[in-house]
Amino acid sequence: MGASFFFLGKGGVGKSTCSALTAVGLARRGLDVLLVSMDPAHNQCDIFGTALSDRPKRVTSGLRVVEVDQDRWIRRYLAGIEERIRESYRYLTSFNLEGYFRILKHSPGLEEHALLLAYRSILERHRNADALVFDMAPTALSLRFFALPSLSLVWTSHLAALRREILEKREIVTRVRFPGREVETDRIMIRLDESMGEYEELRKAFEDGSRTRITLVMNPDRLSLSESRRIAERLEETGIGIERLLVNRVTAGSKSAVERIRRELSGPELVTVPMSREPLIGIERLEAFLEREAFPLPRI
Ligand SMILES: Nc1ncnc2c1ncn2[C@@H]1O[C@H](COP(=O)(O)OP(=O)(O)OP(=O)(O)O)[C@@H](O)[C@H]1O
Ligand SMILES: [Mg+2]
Secondary structure, eight states: EEEEEEEEEEESSSSHHHHHHHHHHHHHHHHHHHEEEOOOOOHHHHHHHHHOOOOOOOEETEEEEEOHHHHHHHHHHHHHHHHHHHTTTTOOOOOOHHHHHHHTOOOTTTTHHHHHHHHHHHHTTTTTTTTEEEOOOOOOHHHHHHHHHHHHHHHHHHHHHHHHHHHHHHHHHHHHHHHTOOOOOOOHHHHHHHHHHHHHHHHHHHHHHTTTTEEEEEESSHHHHHHHHHHHHHHHTTOOOOEEEEEEEEEEGHHHHHHHHHHTSSSEEEEEEOOOOOOOOOOOHHHHHHHHOOOOOOOO
16 A cells, blocks of 8 residues: 655645645656545645546546545535434434434534545555545644544543443343343444544554655745644644655745754754746646756655
8 A cells, every 4th residue: 555645734835736746746757646635625626727526537647636525524424423323322212313413513523534534535445556645634624633543542442431331230230130141242332442443543554654654844934934843743742753844935045944944843854845936837837847846755
């Protein structure tokens, strides 16, 4: 399975442009690449000058582009929860499930759950691709996306412990009242175990620097540096490392800013991308830029 290359950073620093350049560059090296727009305000259609959707579209040899339809994944996520709740609580006819589902639609965290489901589905469907390149959502949502597996593990393991206590009590009562009767397997416990397994897989994948390769995009200015520092700290708290810092839109006057970034964000490899005089729109311009400049492609 190919690695996942994530491009994240502050709004407007060049995530979409640099992820597109990377995807085109890797495809030109003969790799089979899928570029995925995870930003609900999709930009890749403007960069490639073609309509895109949640079905991968080939834009050039070796490169397909797809836009994650966040709303569709939210609907799927909610439908999945509804189905499981109906299944598990079939006997609770007096419980107002409809009312509960109405509230669920407004629960916080739906976007990151949707993105995580979309991510899992892309990993499954495109496991034969050589590289998956992700143009990420705004910072706050992206950080919640990366933190979701480990946070969910804490939450589901507490739920599982509670459920286990209930089941132990139920088992004692069953034994006393109906000696010899087999204790039923508990659907909720099975589902909790499944969820924990899925989150654990994703947590491991995110913490594995050979599978999850993060490029933090920034510009040579102070605001961008402050936000990048916060992103790096938050990811580190979650156990996720940054592979590269990509300073985009570098000019002759950026030397001291780049030096400061190198000093203050030491650790990840630092690469730079020059300011382009021409707008980086359209596959021909992206290819010309890649040829003209030594654009830093990640090692594969
Ligand atoms: N190296 C560069 N040289 C010149 N222009 C650039 C460069 N990188 C990006 N741009 C331009 O800067 C603007 C913002 O870039 P882009 O849309 O890639 O940023 P973004 O981080 O994806 O933004 P958003 O947070 O809105 O999704 C675009 O007009 C893009 O063409
Ligand atoms: Mg963008």
